Amino acid sequence: MQRSCSRSPCASRGRHDLEPPREQNDYLRCSLGSSNAMLIALFADVHANREALTACLDDAAREGADSYVFLGDLVGYGPDPVWVVERVAGLIADGALAVQGNHDAAAVDDKQTLGALAHTSILWTRKQLAPAHLELLDALPLDLHEDDRLYVHASGCSPQDWIYMLSAREAFQSFRATAQRLTFCGHTHTPALFNESATSLPHQHVPVDNMPMPLLSQRRWIAVLGAVGQPRDKNPAACYALLDTVSNRLTYRRVHYDVDVTARKIVAAGLPEVLAKRIVLGA
Ligand code: ZN
Numbered sequence: 001m002q003r004s005c006s007r008s009p010c011a012s013r014g015r016h017d018l019e020p021p022r023e024q025n026d027y028l029r030c031s032l033g034s035s036n037a038m039l040i041a042l043f044a045d046v047h048a049n050r051e052a053l054t055a056c057l058d059d060a061a062r063e064g065a066d067s068y069v070f071l072g073d074l075v076g077y078g079p080d081p082v083w084v085v086e087r088v089a090g091l092i093a094d095g096a097l098a099v100q101g102n103h104d105a106a107a108v109d110d111k112q113t114l115g116a117l118a119h120t121s122i123l124w125t126r127k128q129l130a131p132a133h134l135e136l137l138d139a140l141p142l143d144l145h146e147d148d149r150l151y152v153h154a155s156g157c158s159p160q161d162w163i164y165m166l167s168a169r170e171a172f173q174s175f176r177a178t179a180q181r182l183t184f185c186g187h188t189h190t191p192a193l194f195n196e197s198a199t200s201l202p203h204q205h206v207p208v209d210n211m212p213m214p215l216l217s218q219r220r221w222i223a224v225l226g227a228v229g230q231p232r233d234k235n236p237a238a239c240y241a242l243l244d245t246v247s248n249r250l251t252y253r254r255v256h257y258d259v260d261v262t263a264r265k266i267v268a269a270g271l272p273e274v275l276a277k278r279i280v281l282g283a
Contacts, residue, residue, distance in 0.1 A: 040243040041065035042225055044153070044186025045101070046088075048078030048125065049229030049279070052238035053087065055257035056228050063242055063253075069146075071186045071225060072101025072153030075137065076118060077275050078229050079265035081107075081125045085133045100140035101153040101187065102162040108138040121271055147245075150180035154187040156222075164188050165224050171202040175220055182215060183222040184243075190233045191226035191252050195219045212249040223250055229279070236282035 041060035046053050060068070068091050075081040092098055106112035106122045107129065114122060126134075142159040143152040150156055155163040155170060157177040163170055165185055171194035174183060196202040197219045207213060207223075215221045226239030233239075237254040244251075263276035277283075 038244065038246050039063065039065045040067045040069060040245065042069045042071060042151075042184050042223075042241045042243060043228050044071035044225040044240075045073040045189055045227035045229060046070070046078075046084055047073055047103070047227065047229035048075045048081040048084050049238075049262055050078075050080035050083045050087075051257045051259075051262045052229045052255075053084060055255045056238050056240045056253070059253060059255045060240065060242065065242060068096035069151055069184065070096065070098035071151055071184060072099050072140075073103045073186065073227075074098070074101070075107055075122075075125050075129070076101075076103030077121050077271075077278075079262065079269045079271060081128050082130075082133060085129065085136060089136055097144055097146065097151060098140055099144055099151050099153055100137065100142055104137040104140060108134045117272055117274065121275065124269070124271055145180060148181040150178050150183045152183065152185050154185060156180075156183050156185075162187065165192065165194070165222060168194065168202040168204055171196070171204070171222050174222055175202065181217075181220050184225065184241075185222065186225050186227065188224055188232075189227035189230055190224065191239055192224040193250075194222040194224075207250075207252040209252055209254045212244070212247070212251045215248050215250055217248060221250075226252065230275075231282045232278075234282050236280060 043056060070088055074084050074088055088098060102112060103122060106114050107126050143150060152159045155165055156174040157163060165171060165174065165188055175196055191207050193205040193207045194202045223241060225241050226233065228238045228240055231239050235254060236259050237256045240253055242251045242253060259280050263280050266276040267273055
């Protein structure tokens, strides 16, 4: 299994106390040993939602996942940024991969542009996080390559520009920007699947929940995973995906969790109430 990243975040910027210590976090230097993973669980847009992430991790464990990939936006909007960053840091220490999302970047960089609601929540998030949490978010790469797969938050085309993969147009741009056959991303909070062949422009599909989808090898694919912590497709159930690298099938999973618990925490934290309404509605 080969892994690489397009940006080394590992220039010595000082140690932090969270696991994994940067000097040992070799995946960030693109040299993690082979995991020979057969069932990869892919998570995007956790957004500091402890209950949703816990439910998805439990579901992935029941399904037999043996590898984990996080596709950005660990924080922002949700009430548990510290817990989520520390949980994912622990998984990274055990070999999970993670890339940076725009909210992760905004937590450490004032120059990132966010909408008003996102900006309000990221200011709150920044106050909750210790320097060690911020260092971990800052150290995440924008993208990672593993075998024939690209992991990125928004698009393979200019990952730092956070382009939303909303249509065949953006899929076309992303396909042109990478040689990888499979791209996995998030950012839109809405599940979608694009494919193209040597003779066709990208087609867009709406994935069917819990239905294994063959990623035919003569085609290239972009899987937009939907969101663990803040779905926007009118379905409040947490969303993640399982990739079977042996059968070459991808399954979008929807996992119910107690949304009201998270909504109450959002209100109690003093975050904008509309964020609580959004996760209840999946909007
Ligand atoms: Zn997001």
